[in-house]
Amino acid sequence: xxxxxxxxxxxxxxxxxxxxxxxxxxxxxxxxxxxxxxxxxxxxxxxxxxxxxxxxxxxxxxxxxxxxxxxxxxxxxxxxxxxxxxxxxxxxxxxxxxxxxxxxxxxxxxxxxxxxxxxxxxxxxxxxxxxxxxxxxxxxxxxxxxxxxxxxxxxxxxxxxxxxxxxxxxxxxxxxxxxxxxxxxxxxxxxxxxxxxxxxxxxxxxxxxxxxxxxxxxxxxxxxxxxxxxxxxxxxxxxxxxxxxxxxxxxxxxxxxxxxxxxxxxxxxxxxxxxxxxxxxxxxxxxxxxxxxxxxxxxxxxxxxxxxxxxxxxxxxxxxxxxxxxxxxxxxxxxxxxxxxxxxxxxxxxxxxxxxxxxxxxxxxxxxxxxxxxxxxxxx
Amino acid sequence: xxxxxxxxxxxxxxxxxxxxxxxxxxxxxxxxxxxxxxxxxxxxxxxxxxxxxxxxxxxxxxxxxxxxxxxxxxxxxxxxxxxxxxxxxxxxxxxxxxxxxxxxxxxxxxxxxxxxxxxxxxxxxxxxxxxxxxxxxxxxxxxxxxxxxxxxxxxxxxxxxxxxxxxxxxxxxxxxxxxxxxxxxxxxxxxxxxxxxxxxxxxxxxxxxxxxxxxxxxxxxxxxxxxxxxxxxxxxxxxxxxxxxxxxxxxxxxxxxxxxxxxxxxxxxxxxxxxxxxxxxxxxxxxxxxxxxxxxxxxxxxxxxxxxxxxxxxxxxxxxxxxxxxxxxxxxxxxxxxxxxxxxxxxxxxxxx
Numbered sequence: 001x002x003x004x005x006x007x008x009x010x011x012x013x014x015x016x017x018x019x020x021x022x023x024x025x026x027x028x029x030x031x032x033x034x035x036x037x038x039x040x041x042x043x044x045x046x047x048x049x050x051x052x053x054x055x056x057x058x059x060x061x062x063x064x065x066x067x068x069x070x071x072x073x074x075x076x077x078x079x080x081x082x083x084x085x086x087x088x089x090x091x092x093x094x095x096x097x098x099x100x101x102x103x104x105x106x107x108x109x110x111x112x113x114x115x116x117x118x119x120x121x122x123x124x125x126x127x128x129x130x131x132x133x134x135x136x137x138x139x140x141x142x143x144x145x146x147x148x149x150x151x152x153x154x155x156x157x158x159x160x161x162x163x164x165x166x167x168x169x170x171x172x173x174x175x176x177x178x179x180x181x182x183x184x185x186x187x188x189x190x191x192x193x194x195x196x197x198x199x200x201x202x203x204x205x206x207x208x209x210x211x212x213x214x215x216x217x218x219x220x221x222x223x224x225x226x227x228x229x230x231x232x233x234x235x236x237x238x239x240x241x242x243x244x245x246x247x248x249x250x251x252x253x254x255x256x257x258x259x260x261x262x263x264x265x266x267x268x269x270x271x272x273x274x275x276x277x278x279x280x281x282x283x284x285x286x287x288x289x290x291x292x293x294x295x296x297x298x299x300x301x302x303x304x305x306x307x308x309x310x311x312x313x314x315x316x317x318x319x320x321x322x323x324x325x326x327x328x329x330x331x332x333x334x335x336x337x338x339x340x341x342x343x344x345x346x347x348x349x350x351x352x353x354x355x356x357x358x359x360x361x362x363x364x365x366x367x368x369x370x371x372x373x374x375x376x377x378x379x380x
Numbered sequence: 381x382x383x384x385x386x387x388x389x390x391x392x393x394x395x396x397x398x399x400x401x402x403x404x405x406x407x408x409x410x411x412x413x414x415x416x417x418x419x420x421x422x423x424x425x426x427x428x429x430x431x432x433x434x435x436x437x438x439x440x441x442x443x444x445x446x447x448x449x450x451x452x453x454x455x456x457x458x459x460x461x462x463x464x465x466x467x468x469x470x471x472x473x474x475x476x477x478x479x480x481x482x483x484x485x486x487x488x489x490x491x492x493x494x495x496x497x498x499x500x501x502x503x504x505x506x507x508x509x510x511x512x513x514x515x516x517x518x519x520x521x522x523x524x525x526x527x528x529x530x531x532x533x534x535x536x537x538x539x540x541x542x543x544x545x546x547x548x549x550x551x552x553x554x555x556x557x558x559x560x561x562x563x564x565x566x567x568x569x570x571x572x573x574x575x576x577x578x579x580x581x582x583x584x585x586x587x588x589x590x591x592x593x594x595x596x597x598x599x600x601x602x603x604x605x606x607x608x609x610x611x612x613x614x615x616x617x618x619x620x621x622x623x624x625x626x627x628x629x630x631x632x633x634x635x636x637x638x639x640x641x642x643x644x645x646x647x648x649x650x651x652x653x654x655x656x657x658x659x660x661x662x663x664x665x666x667x668x669x670x671x672x673x674x675x676x677x678x679x680x681x682x683x684x685x686x687x688x689x690x691x692x693x694x695x696x697x698x699x700x701x702x703x704x705x706x707x708x709x710x711x712x713x714x715x716x717x718x719x720x721x722x723x724x725x726x727x728x729x730x731x732x733x
Contacts, residue, residue, distance in 0.1 A: 003456060003719075004415060004459060004719070005413040005414065006413060006414055006415070007412065007413045008411060008412055010412075305411060305414070307414045307416075312466065313462040313463075313464060314460040315466065316463045316468065317421070317459075318460070318461055318718075319419070319421060319423060319458045320720075320721060321422050321423040322423045323470075323473065325473075325555055326472060326473045326554045326555045328471060329426050330426050330438075332428065334467045334468065334469040335467060336469075337466060338466060338468065339426075340418060341418050341441055341442075342416050342417075342460065343417060343418050343420050343421060343444075343446045344417035344418070344419065345392070347400075347413075348411065348414065349410050349411060349412055350412045353399050353403070353453070354400070354453045354456070355399065355411055356395065356411065357395055357451075357456075358393060358394035358395075358449060359392070359393050359394075359446050359448060359449045360392055361392075362444075362446060363421060363442055368466050374392060375392065376394050376414075377394065378394055
């Protein structure tokens with residue numbers, strides 16, 4: 001059915017914008033472990049990672065929030081042993097090949113390859129220069145955040161994670177509570193605050209996995225880097241080394257209970273990487289997570305249409321109620337100004353197909369004394 | 381589809397329509413123009429007698445809650461008009477002729493003489509889906525008030541241009557008795573204001589109506605003013621309707637097709653006992669419909685699934701020992717010049733048993 005259309009000039013009536021929206025995403029440790037008695041933790045028969053949901057995962061209301069997995073490179077060493085981590089795992093552990101494969105998968109996806117032949121996988125490093133082979137992280141936990149919560153990317157400088165470094169059973173002391181720190185290893189805060197967007201040098205760009213920033217231990221002296229975070233990929237890589245010993249920012253000796261526990265067995269993190277199953281090792285980390293917080297980023301590309309309504313047009317309506325006995329309801333005399341009330345803007349293509357509709361929240365009065373510019377924004 | 385929050389600043393809430401998403405997926409999403417609508421507004425709420433003065437005339441209109449946009453492509457059914465003449469006081473109406481059940485059918489003959497202007501009955505125009513249904517309605521004198529003029533109350537949907545069939549007659553013009561129906565006023569109020577609808581766009585649901593028929597180009601209509609006591613409507617070429625083709629997809633209504641038909645000048649001047657327009661008359665149009673394929677299957681066979689999905693099946697409508705299937709739909713008639721719209725309620729009827 002024919003309508004009266006007003007043309008849009010592509011040069012003057014249409015513009016495009018890009019907007020970044022950020023939401024604060026707080027993930028409480030009680031969700032990750034505790035509240036749902038692990039009914040929100042999904043383990044798989046392949047045992048290579050576990051998924052964390054925000055509600056028991058059998059419920060249709062559950063949302064996937066992140067996965068945890070772990071792995072090591074073939075060159076990872078074990079302190080005090082002559083064997084590598086992999087060799088130790090092959091000899092006395094489980095899932096050695098899957099732990100190697102997992103590390104390699106993340107490394108090749110996020111870092112790429114390093115030698116001239118292009119087939120040797122890079123090693124994660126806790127600095128912004130992965131080519132110098134220093135500060136390598138050869139055994140790591142990987143936390144992969146769901147796109148549902150991270151959207152397009154994590155906002156640089158917004159990530160923080162509070163994690164216990166000691167026994168889950170003994171409880172976690174908070175940073176700064178030095179009075180209890182001797183028998184309760186510290187819960188430390190990892191953050192990337194120095195990697196705020198625009199601060200070049202504090203984050204690395206150009207890798208296959210996109211930008212990454214360094215995760216530092218908050219308040220530690222000397223400055224301690226314990227992992228990296230890939231902002232676009234939404235992957236947090238935690239070095240196992242910062243949990244190799246109970247962390248105590250006061251420097252005092254730890255005197256508490258066994259600080260790392262998998263199931264009923266006390267072991268340190270290296271033993272965990274060797275002997276524990278991947279899901280068991282993931283449990284051990286997960287139960288030490290006190291909270292995770294970051295800002296996600298939603299990138300909205302918008303096209304704005306400026307619908308300019310001239311003063312001398314669109315003052316009459318084809319609405320059936322506009323006339324009574326053929327007489328225009330809003331006029332008494334021919335010289336009275338006509339009126340109409342706009343509630344809807346329809347956007348059409350050249351074939352008169354209605355492509356988009358916009359509604360105003362209350363009627364807009366249109367008469368010959370005013371011109372309107374209705375700004376219709378379509379987000380993509 | 382809920383109401384928009386109108387408690388604060390004016391906001392503009394926009395969505396893509398179904399076809400907009402389809403065009404975006406296909407990579408040819410290009411917006412080149414816009415139109416404005418006011419479908420929620422009831423202009424009868426404009427109160428020029430408000431005791432508080434002119435600032436309050438449109439108080440109720442401005443308080444009209446606006447519904448959220450929906451993704452269907454019928455967001456604007458009528459639309460605002462780009463008329464630049466600010467001195468219009470009248471706009472033409474489109475009215476059917478005859479308009480409704482005659483209160484005294486025996487005293488009210490068809491204005492078309494031997495030609496066949498269809499009456500509405502029970503609030504709808506009945507379109508028989510097949511010949512058996514059409515004949516049954518005629519022969520048993522069902523479907524017509526008081527059993528008279530029974531052949532005036534049905535349209536033949538299987539063969540719209542058949543010689544004996546009826547059609548829906550409609551007129552346009554200034555329907556106000558304060559404006560005398562003279563040729564001069566016709567020129568002043570319709571021609572000079574560009575409100576003369578010489579063509580119409582007919583929108584019909586493609587699920588039920590395959591094509592539309594309009595008056596052929598040789599049809600004329602006028603009254604003989606030589607004897608005001610013996611007024612007659614002269615239409616020498618009636619009886620022949622022209623197929624408007626298969627139409628094009630409607631841009632404003634999902635599943636609807638638009639058909640274009642031309643109108644004939646209305647030559648009835650002065651007071652008329654036949655015309656339904658009390659002021660200057662504009663044009664005249666006629667309509668008939670071909671029902672969609674499958675709806676007219678033989679009586680006694682299983683009804684088309686559309687009768688189950690969109691209508692009713694095996695209904696005892698007339699107490700004539702027969703049952704009928706039917707689908708109710710609406711056809712929109714829009715004047716291409718005035719943008720005024722007429723809605724025709726249509727019942728597609730099939731004799732079931």
